[in-house]
Amino acid sequence: MAIMKANTAGATRIAMRGIRKAYPGVLALDDVDFELHGGEIHALLGENGAGKSTLIKVLTGALQRDRGEIMLDGEPVNFAKTGDAQDAGISTVYQEVNLIPAMTVTQNLTLEKTHGRFGFISWRKARAQAQQKLDRLGLKVELNRTVGSHSVAIQQMIAIARALDDDTKVLVLDEPTASLDADETAALFDVMRSLKAKGIAIVFITHFLEQVYEVSDRITVLRNGCKIGTSLIGDINRQDLIAMMIGRDLGEVEEAFAGERRDGSGEVVLTAEGVGRKRVLAPFDLTLRAGEVVGLSGLLGSGRTELVKLIFGALKHDSGTLKLANGTAGNNPRASLDAGIVLCPEDRKSEGLVGELSVRENIILSMQAKRGWLRKVSRAEQEKIADEMIRALAIATPDGEKLVRQLSGGNQQKVVLARALASSPRIMLLDEPTRGIDVGAHAEILTLIRTLCEDGLALLVASSEIDEVVASSDRVAVLRDRRKIGELTGEDITRDKIVTMIAGDNL
Amino acid sequence: MSALLNKKLLPFYATVAVFIAIFLIGGAMYNNFLSMRVLGNILADNSFIIIAAIGATFVILSGGIDLSVGSMIGFVGVCMAVLDSMGLDPLTTALLMMVFGFAFGAFQGWVIDALDIQPFIITLAGLFLLRGMCFMVTINSVPITHEWADLYSDIRIRLPGNGLLRSSAIVMLISLAAAIILAHFTRFGANVYAIGGDKESARLMGVNVRRTTVLVYAVGGLFAALAGVVYALYTKSGYPLAGTTLELSAIASVVLGGTLLTGGVGLVAGTLFGGMILGLISTLIIFNGSLNSAWILISSGVLLFAFMVMHRFLVGSFGLRD
The missing domain is CATH 3.40.50.300 (P-loop containing nucleotide triphosphate hydrolases)
Structure with a gap:
């Protein structure tokens, strides 16, 4: 020393x-x-x-x-x-x-x-x-x-x-x-x-x-x-x-949701049993319920994104089974989409949005893909859906025709959510929904996540910001070194408890 | 020195082996095939392709491609012939054309790097442009009559076994030696391999990618122009359609010579053998006499195909690029 x-x-x-x-x-x-x-x-x-x-x-x-x-x-x-x-x-x-x-x-x-x-x-x-x-x-x-x-x-x-x-x-x-x-x-x-x-x-x-x-x-x-x-x-x-x-002091947002956690009595919509992939993530168990937000917390490289991708099928699991309420989930994105699972990826610019298309076109994209390209969504219908979404999510844009790349980060993220919602999903996987978003929009997105949940959606939210997880989750899964090391519920969801788990027992 | 260095040279060894094998097969099939005379003729007949291919080797090593080579040969030929008819001597016109080739290539290289456009499309534009210019210069076959042209074609070195090294072959071998030095013993050469191997890494390692790219295509243009000069003096004429599709033969020679089309791996010396293999095939089929000349293209195609498959296998097995 x-x-x-x-x-x-x-x-x-x-x-x-x-x-x-x-x-x-x-x-x-x-x-x-x-x-x-x-x-x-x-x-x-x-x-x-x-x-x-x-x-x-x-x-x-x-x-x-x-x-x-x-x-x-x-x-x-x-x-x-x-x-x-x-x-x-x-x-x-x-x-x-x-x-x-x-x-x-x-x-x-x-x-x-x-x-x-x-x-x-x-x-x-x-x-x-x-x-x-x-x-x-x-x-x-x-x-x-x-x-x-x-x-x-x-x-x-x-x-x-x-x-x-x-x-x-x-x-x-x-x-x-x-x-x-x-x-x-x-x-x-x-x-x-x-x-x-x-x-x-x-x-x-x-x-x-x-x-x-x-x-x-x-x-x-x-x-x-x-x-x-x-x-x-x-x-x-x-x-x-x-x-x-x-750490990140979220102030009001955190207070607003404190003590409001749901008990997880909703219908189970997805069960992962021993799902894992060699060298990517150790096998883990996880259930998602309707009307519940599950937070994923861990450091960079702990396997947050990988877990989300394994559930979506963007990464293939090589062990365990993934069950949906209505049968076994497919091991690929296409099947997941058909089963009502949507993923809002971490890197929204390159994986989540087409910047050169308008807000309306981006919102319709997933829905149209799901319906198949032969049954085109009519223009009137497109505008109706886009307007509804813009209002519901309070996207700051004059109308649906503005190009997505001209929006601010927070509003782009809302378009990603709108696009996912337009396809009427049952499970939404959000990877870093608040990355690169200013504080105001940050709180809005978190509020939105809570509201979505009340409508009966099951949400899985991976985040690098611990306070965000604490503020928005009903249940928290903690990851360390590419392994799920535990879950916290109810009163146990506090910043200190999560930090202690991530830090490990050896310190 | 080590086993792995040899592995990197495997495609080159394979080329040399194929060349020797075809030569021996020819010798077994026909009397007089296995001789210095045949070898000397193949060298002379294919020297302009090989010179152009040497230039193309630099371009391909850098990860690029140059399609303007054939048109350059045609354009240089008609210019040589027309300038000859105006009374200029072949040495002056040859130097002029080589300066032109260098400058034209440099411009193509600059556009490719500065505007970040695929070399395929830029040099395709060069191909059209130069071919069109051939017809602007003349639409006829124009003879080259200057006495220096005769002097040039009379130069020959006697080889043992009744063989002859003609002037075109001599120019080609000198070019080859210069190219080997340029590729393997200069900073420019090292930079060419570097940007062909991994352009972004090369940039971070301090390589001036712009300057290297400009020079690569300039060198390609210079060798293409020299090939045009050799071709014009070899045929003692300029013809606006000369060299059509020759850029593809040049690329084929480079690839047969063991250079990876993706850049970064290969030897200039390999290109000599690649070009010679193509020459051997046509000589063999001409020797046969009864076979249609279509077989030249067919067997060249088969060989090229087999070589590419072998490359893929070698790259996969030894991780040459990883």
């Missing part, structure tokens, strides 16, 4: 202050401060869309900030492109291993890094240069083999070796362990520790909390574009960390 503290006391390498970055309609970073010391491993944490990638891209010059300043060793810097940051000693290894699989290790390590005369390459010199890079990490890799013939772990190491130069001051690793097994991860951590000992500052982005505790010195948590806090790893326990990552 003493050694750790000594390391983190290194000089400030990078200081980012008041960083702001907005995309059309989305504030990705809102006055974020971030400090990085020499010789520390600094974990950057947050759910999807929290702003981790944007912050890193701003740091490495891949994106230009709207406001704020970046200091490197006390000097203000402005990187117009990634090459500038690299020249200043900031190297990045991106999430997807960025190498050319069909080229040899030497070629990958020296691509655009050789300095021969007239653009000629001396492979003898290139090999020496490559060997030097490998030696820096103590890697034993055959130089003439193709990169693609090595394991992902080795490829990851080669990517790091490529990123490192003698004058590297900062190394950014974006989800480096995502596809590594335990041994490979341990080997990577050894390398990270040895680089740290050389005084290199490492930014470590990950969603595996055990790894954060294993290797990092400090953590910074981002949520929804804001910095929530920075702490020494020894000063924060797992529960507080999880609460920092997925």
Whole structure:
């Protein structure tokens, strides 16, 4: 511990202050401060869309900030492109291993890094240069083999070796362990520790909390574009960390539904018994009842989306059975739709909506598909349904003819719901229904979810925001490490209880 | 050096093996087939296809395609002939045409990358454009009469066993050597393999994709123009329909030579053997005498098909691209 503290006391390498970055309609970073010391491993944490990638891209010059300043060793810097940051000693290894699989290790390590005369390459010199890079990490890799013939772990190491130069001051690793097994991860951590000992500052982005505790010195948590806090790893326990990552004060909404949970006396509409898929999600049991909202809570990567997709059939289960009230459910989306199950996916832009079509056309889409293309829904009928939906869900649009891409995020989400509802479903699966939606629309969507339920629908809502789950669910299924670890009902549905379950019993 | 490096070269070895096998089969079937004389003739007769195919190898290695090659050969031919009739010497016109080919290719490459349009469609436009321009230059077959043209065709190197290395073959072999150096010993060559292997990764690794793409098509255009020069001097004429569908033979030679059409994997040297295999097949069928020339296309088609299937198998078994 003493050694750790000594390391983190290194000089400030990078200081980012008041960083702001907005995309059309989305504030990705809102006055974020971030400090990085020499010789520390600094974990950057947050759910999807929290702003981790944007912050890193701003740091490495891949994106230009709207406001704020970046200091490197006390000097203000402005990187117009990634090459500038690299020249200043900031190297990045991106999430997807960025190498050319069909080229040899030497070629990958020296691509655009050789300095021969007239653009000629001396492979003898290139090999020496490559060997030097490998030696820096103590890697034993055959130089003439193709990169693609090595394991992902080795490829990851080669990517790091490529990123490192003698004058590297900062190394950014974006989800480096995502596809590594335990041994490979341990080997990577050894390398990270040895680089740290050389005084290199490492930014470590990950969603595996055990790894954060294993290797990092400090953590910074981002949520929804804001910095929530920075702490020494020894000063924060797992529960507080999880609460920092997925807590969100919903205020009124939460109060409105407190103590109003239904007891689950409705008719059972779907039963999953031991449904699972190898390497995706351990077999789980789950029942959905009419007039009940089941929340799915867990960290990023815990299997939330996968569970929803398994029930819908977008992912095929390879164990267990899925039963509907009226027989066995099919193992594919088509059969699910026929059985009255609809899915509103996480990524509404690419999977849920057609931006170039109007609100009306989007709302009619599923319904028309269900009826078959030969029995066209008449224009008058289309307009009637669209108008009804726009009124019922309070979609802010002048009429049904506005293009969906011109709507705000919250209203787009309402169109997704409207489209699903237009096909008169019995079960609705919502994956992250409130992602990227401002606070006002957020409350509206939650209210909507409760109302739908009163009409006798069965809902399954997966969410990365714990307070949202607490506010809207009658029952909560908790996931950890691709496994359903339990269910909470009634009085037990509290933020603390869920956080405790996610954190595990070992802390 | 290692077994896996060899696996990467398997398609190339397969090409060389097929070439030798066909050559031996020919030797077993016909007297005089297995000789340096036949080999020298195949080299000379197919040199312009192979030169064009060498240029196409760069384009295909980068993950692209160039359909304007055949029209370029025709256009260069008629320009050479017409300029010849105006009194310009073949060396000057050849240099002019190669500059044109380079610039034309560079422009195609720029459009492909800057406007992000599929190379297929851009170079198809190039194919139509250049072929149309052939007819604008002349609608007749125009002879090339300059004395340097005769001088050029008289150049030959004697090979052992009564064989001859004619001027076209010499130009082709020099081009091949230059192309091998360009592909394997320059940063440009490494960048071509890189963007063909994975364009996005290459970009993140610091490769200037725009410059590389422009240069790739420029090199393709340069070799196509050189092929046109060799063809014009070989036939001592320019004809507006010359080189029609030759772009497809060039692509076939590249693929038979072991280069993956998806880019990133292949050898320039393979293209020589790919082109020679196509040449061998037609020579064999001509040697037979009784077979219809349709069999040249049929057997080329069968061979190409078999090769693609083998590629798919190799890529699948050894994960060449993963």
